[in-house]
Amino acid sequence: MNNLSLTQSELQRLLKVYFGLVLAVALCFYFVLAFLGYEALTAAWRAISYALTCVTFIVGVFFKLAWRFPRIARWMRRPIVHGVWRGTLSSDYKLGDKAPLEIPIVFVIRQTYLTISIESFTKFQEGESKLEALIQNGRTEATRLSYVFELRRQYQGENKLTTGAGDLRLINDSKHLKGHYWTNSPTFGELQLELISRECDGVDCFEVAERIWPTTSIKSPSA
Incomplete structure (x- = not known):
């Protein structure tokens, strides 16, 4: 199960919207059922049940898919990082007098409105995130993707587990991620x-x- 990647204020706002929608839809159902002749208690119970079912389904679909439309995402101030990303990992690790490593790498980021998961792949190593956060600065509108990860290396008899953290900035019209990582x-x-x-x-x-x-x-994006 993925961790929620929302801030406390975002989660509180979502809960308020959810229960507000349930109340509004329940009232509509109640008036319809009362008009059809149902007793008040029965109408109220059915209205609440119908409203919870309808709103939960609609909100579930919205959180998983609909918010990814760029205009809706901007309106909700929830940047989209979902997708396949490809680029270069430049490491300070050196073998003797050789230059620092530059390795092709692929990130696969799966995102819903509530959650994010990150997988990374190189030719000999794969990793996955254990904790993620999408942080947006309200004053500067800068967006950062921060995460804690585990790397697994299985190559020529080696079986090694490495942990670390990354901090990437979303730039260039949300088309590039650029930043740094650290490992143990x-x-x-x-x-x-x-x-x-x-x-x-x-x-x-x-x-x-x-x-x-x-x-x-x-391509090397400008910061």
Whole structure:
């Protein structure tokens, strides 16, 4: 089960809207049922039941799908990061006198209005987020995606688990993510990612992304 990625004020606002809608819809059902001749208590009970069912279904569909329309997302001040992102991981890790590593990487971010999950894939390593937060500064409108993750490396007999954290800024009309990460190895580095698709279905490893988008390359966005 994914963690909620809403702030406390956002969650409180959603609960107020939800119960307000239930009350409004229940009143409409009540007047219709009363007009049809139902007793007051029976009409009230049925109206509340119908309202809870209808509003829960509509809100569920909205939170999962409808809010992703760009205009609705901007109106609700909930940036969209859902999709497949591809780019470069630049690490401070060095092997001898060689230059720092630069590795192609793919992020698969699945987002509903309430939750976010992140998977990352390189040729020899995969990871997933354990805690996520989409943070928007109300004064500057800057948006950051922060997360805690685990990496699993299984290569040439090695079976290694690494934990870390990342902090990425959403820039360039929400088409790029750029920022830094840290691990307990200890290593740190920079990530630059470009949105290549809003469709995540079936993208479950680096090879699949490489096969579907073989020529996609990251461009260096300006901060």
